[in-house]
Amino acid sequence: MSSFFDTKIEFLKGVGAQRAELLNKELGIFTYGDLIEYYPFRHEDRSKFHYIRDLNEEMPAAQIKGRLTSIETIGSGHKQRLIANFQDATGNMELLWFQGVNWFLKSLRINGEYIVYGKPTMFGGRFSITHPEIELINPAKDQSGYFMPVYSLTEKLRKKFIDSKLIASWQKNLLQIADPYISETLPKEIIEKYRLVPKNISLWWLHAPKNYDELHQSHRRLKFEELFYNQLKLISLSLVRKNEYSGQVFNQAGLITDFVSNHLPFELTGAQKRVLTEIYQDLKSGKQMNRLVQGDVGSGKTIVAFISMLAVIEGGAQACLMAPTEILAQQHFTNLKKFGDALGLEVAILTGSSKKKEREKIHTSLLDGSLKILVGTHALLEDIVQFENLGLCVIDEQHRFGVAQRAKLWEKNKNFYPHMMVMTATPIPRTLAMTLFGDLDHSEIDEMPPGRKPIITVHRYDANRLTVFQFMRDELKLGRQIYIVYPLIEESEKLDLKNLQDGYESISRAFPGVPLSIVHGKMKPKDKEYEMQRFKKGETKIMVATTVIEVGVDVPNASIMVIENAERFGLSQLHQLRGRVGRGAEQSYCILITDYKLSKDTKVRLDTMVRTENGFEISQVDLELRGPGDLSGTQQSGLVDLKIANLAKDERILKVAREEAFEVLNVDPKFELPANLPIKNHISKIKNKELSWSKIS
Ligand code: ADP
């Protein structure tokens, strides 16, 4: 059955060897199966024809039938262009070409009847379309309206005249012969319950819909299918772990009680307590924990991690905490050491810059079990780092770590996999969390420690910089400290550095006598750390930096965050940066400085920042603006690989698909019931394709 879809694409009517090679190289399409699964990313409504009289500038595109009444070239050389006059019964307009002038001049016919398609714009009181699609009206051909699928293409393909129309025609050729081979992938019961269209029809209605309703029905079905299998995979992954991977039992809370009642300098928030209970339940369950702890910047995740470690340590095991940067590891170490000292527990730090002697000492004391808590960076992953008994791994700021690294930590213990706790401050919309971390249990610290004043966020233009400087001087006089952040343009580190250094110089001139720090990615970790420490101790008053300070850094006395070229930052980055202030008792400010010229999206980003401090609201806007693929870290996870579902829009379908996936796995985890045969078959097909659903996500 599958052999039909393995047929090489060159054998499809209309393709041939040469184009097949282009499809291989440019789009990764090798077989019939690849082509049919090459989905259009949008459709253009060509079902209607417009009259010239009815055009307006708001239309994204219009399709018009009419006659070419004149064609002329204007200008010469580079500036040469072709202008045609096009008219229908209701009026006339211009068609414009800047490229391919000679070709069009030769092939267009004066007085020919054409169908024209493109975006109408108004110029000098007349409508025009630049580089329209244009086709002679041909009574022998069916040119009645339709919905045209638009496929993503490359420049090379376009040069060889492989466009969406051509691909759509191949899809039709293929569908005609493929129909009997397309097997249903969803159980009948689900199809009926949600009134989904069958698989074969959904493919017809995707590649060649006749109207909106067909398209909509097709989308509904294919999205459901995609999300259903995504959830089936994640949920079964987590079930496999729960059923097959035992965990060490840690069920003593004496140390926790001692710490919380005698040494903790504040009262835990309700959310922290709730999350700790969830973690404790896992630790004593006898199953390996895999838990995501999500909490906005400043919600107090570190202390939750530390308290969890205490249960493990009391049970005779060790814990580690891995952070993505040296600065963060150092800061975690400083905090945890303070707590550890109070309880007489040994805490150490291991990073790329640890000296040989320290390393050796750490290696030995890990092995003999005397070292209880190890904090560090990627250095923790090295094979030489071996524990006597690693009971709990905490990973901070998960999105900076790859999946393989999580897996590596698993292997650090002999008899049991260690319990895993992943902490993230990146607010992830629920839909994304479900697809990205659907295999992890999920805890949320959704409450801030008391007494935090809301941060005042404002947007200022470059031209107001002097006023901003004056405000900064006033705050400095009150004893506050300030961050000034410059963007990082990855294409040109040199330019970045120049940008930063220029900034640094102008700040030194504007604030004579004020001690400054500068921190950027090119500095040695040791020097960075040194500068950070000076700022933390209050020896310097202004920290000029790139986004290296983005995550986690904690300096309570710093109450002002100035972000230069704020238009160049993404929303979640702005939110993370703002999270650096507002940690102390003073009123904090975030000042976003931009150019006058701002795109629509940038305005939305800035307005959102000014309007709200709620990380989830911000992440939702971010998701809508950028689409899920761009949210930090999701690409590398490889888990959110959705072709048709849109996480920003399809939350309802996702929820239902998840429920159904749970239901199926509950009743028939191995898909042995006849009703679930379509699932069984489809999964074995997917498995052949991607080798395996590996046990470790
Ligand atoms: P994040 O979740 O961003 O990692 P941290 O763990 O760094 O936040 O905590 C931010 C600050 O809040 C730290 O200074 C921490 O000591 C403090 N903190 C944490 N929990 C509480 C609490 N319940 N009450 C008061 N302060 C707290």
Ligand code: MG
């Ligand atoms: Mg943190």
